[in-house]
Amino acid sequence: MRKLAAALGIAVLFLAALALSALRLPSRQVDVAPAPARAVDADAVARRLAESIRFETISFSDDPAQLQSDAFAALQAWMERAYPLLHATLAKERVGPSLLYTWRGSDASLEPILLAAHQDVVPAENRELWTRAPFEGRIEEGFVWGRGAIDDKGSMIAICEAVEALLREGFAPRRTLLLAFGHDEEVGGGRGAKAIAALLASRGTRLLFALDEGAAVVSGMLPGFARPVALVGIAEKGSATLEVVAKAEGGHSSTPPRESASGILARAIARLEASPLPGGVVGPTRAFFEFLAPELPLWARVPIAHLWLFERPMDWALSRSPGPNAMLRTTTAVTMLSGSPKDNVLPVEAIAGVNFRLLPGDSAESVRAQVERIVDDPRIALRFKYPPREASPVSPIDGPAFALVQRTIGETLGGDAVVAPFLTVGGTDCRHYEAVTDGLYRFMPFRFVAADLKLPHGIDERVAVASLADAVRFYARLVENAAAR
Numbered sequence: 001m002r003k004l005a006a007a008l009g010i011a012v013l014f015l016a017a018l019a020l021s022a023l024r025l026p027s028r029q030v031d032v033a034p035a036p037a038r039a040v041d042a043d044a045v046a047r048r049l050a051e052s053i054r055f056e057t058i059s060f061s062d063d064p065a066q067l068q069s070d071a072f073a074a075l076q077a078w079m080e081r082a083y084p085l086l087h088a089t090l091a092k093e094r095v096g097p098s099l100l101y102t103w104r105g106s107d108a109s110l111e112p113i114l115l116a117a118h119q120d121v122v123p124a125e126n127r128e129l130w131t132r133a134p135f136e137g138r139i140e141e142g143f144v145w146g147r148g149a150i151d152d153k154g155s156m157i158a159i160c161e162a163v164e165a166l167l168r169e170g171f172a173p174r175r176t177l178l179l180a181f182g183h184d185e186e187v188g189g190g191r192g193a194k195a196i197a198a199l200l201a202s203r204g205t206r207l208l209f210a211l212d213e214g215a216a217v218v219s220g221m222l223p224g225f226a227r228p229v230a231l232v233g234i235a236e237k238g239s240a241t242l243e244v245v246a247k248a249e250g251g252h253s254s255t256p257p258r259e260s261a262s263g264i265l266a267r268a269i270a271r272l273e274a275s276p277l278p279g280g281v282v283g284p285t286r287a288f289f290e291f292l293a294p295e296l297p298l299w300a301r302v303p304i305a306h307l308w309l310f311e312r313p314m315d316w317a318l319s320r321s322p323g324p325n326a327m328l329r330t331t332t333a334v335t336m337l338s339g340s341p342k343d344n345v346l347p348v349e350a351i352a353g354v355n356f357r358l359l360p361g362d363s364a365e366s367v368r369a370q371v372e373r374i375v376d377d378p379r380i381a382l383r384f385k386y387p388p389r390e391a392s393p394v395s396p397i398d399g400p401a402f403a404l405v406q407r408t409i410g411e412t413l414g415g416d417a418v419v420a421p422f423l424t425v426g427g428t429d430c431r432h433y434e435a436v437t438d439g440l441y442r443f444m445p446f447r448f449v450a451a452d453l454k455l456p457h458g459i460d461e462r463v464a465v466a467s468l469a470d471a472v473r474f475y476a477r478l479v480e481n482a483a484a485r
Contacts, residue, residue: 055072143464158468193429
């Protein structure tokens with residue numbers, strides 16, 4: 001009995017120590033006063049975004065022959081009319097259909113900042129399911145509706161509105177401001193942002209930071225946590241597609257062998273799906289939880305504060321859902337299958353396309369080696385379908401660039417938002433600027449509920465008019481904070 005009591009006492013003391021340690025976690029949030037009120041004509045901003053949506057700047061392919069040249073030219077001519085001060089003051093360079101604007105600062109010794117967005121949009125599939133036509137640019141029920149309202153004409157218009165407003169106010173930056181509006185982000189950015197970055201690098205330009213699209217201020221992201229979370233991407237996953245190839249003797253299906261190419265491939269795919277690649281609460285995802293933990297209730301704070309003890313249970317729990325799982329590991333997605341051209345023909349070759357989204361720290365080659373080990377079948381060959389895109393470097397969260405973004409979020413998007421670093425699981429143009437800055441951040445200053453995260457690339461894409469006005473305030477204040485010092 002005494003041993004049991006002693007064990008219980010030790011357990012209670014241990015749990016109390018864990019709780020006390022969690023309670024002592026220092027907040028990673030910054031305490032800032034709201035920025036001075038900035039008048040924004042939200043209806044006028046919404047009208048201009050709606051007008052920009054009507055230009056069908058769709059990226060179908062990275063083949064230049066498929067570029068919708070007339071639509072891009074019309075959009076850019078409209079931008080000159082919509083933002084006369086910006087075009088009269090900033091130097092504009094065309095990098096193909098992409099645009100680079102330079103607002104020269106008075107102090108050339110200061111590293112410039114770059115605000116990025118893109119002009120192109122994805123196609124609007126299943127148009128019959130949209131409640132508003134995707135390229136009509138409707139303003140109804142407090143929203144601007146249409147393809148690109150969020151991704152990414154919303155950001156581009158908000159940036160232009162902010163610069164136009166600052167020019168009307170007579171603002172003169174000490175630090176040079178660059179605006180980069182790519183034309184092919186939706187197909188990889190290889191001729192847009194990549195070319196702009198190469199141009200900057202050839203000039204020896206070194207940026208303080210670049211800010212591009214990414215996540216947003218999201219409410220309802222965590223069960224039981226009422227405060228919105230402002231997710232600032234500090235890295236993005238890479239992408240590699242492996243073709244898993246099985247070969248066997250072909251022939252007529254009336255006399256099948258014991259194992260066909262399709263059957264061999266099926267077993268390989270089953271092994272892959274049953275064996276997720278290793279991961280964990282590391283890198284940007286660990287930073288996300290470290291920023292979030294001090295703001296959480298005690299029951300949720302304790303495991304995050306003691307990952308040395310709870311990392312494996314957290315990994316198990318988070319990996320049950322696709323979204324959190326994508327933050328923990330390189331994911332495996334079987335996306336394409338091919339085999340016989342007819343149902344009575346045995347295939348000589350069966351192929352599965354498997355897409356891997358690479359966690360920072362994993363390489364395409366290391367993933368290929370792991371797949372080979374998991375499949376463990378000499379009849380299976382592996383080959384990359386396209387040149388892999390490695391994961392981006394992780395940008396710092398302890399320097400002036402991240403601090404500027406964090407401070408500006410607090411000043412303009414509400415002090416209730418918890419700012420947290422984040423791993424962007426999709427691709428953006430931001431990665432192309434790695435050669436000219438270590439500070440690559442991905443954030444859209446829009447307020448969403450968790451369900452809204454499906455709207456970019458989805459049916460009935462839309463952005464709230466009030467949120468659009470807040471985005472203008474955010475970009476204007478960010479320029480003031482960064483370029484006035």
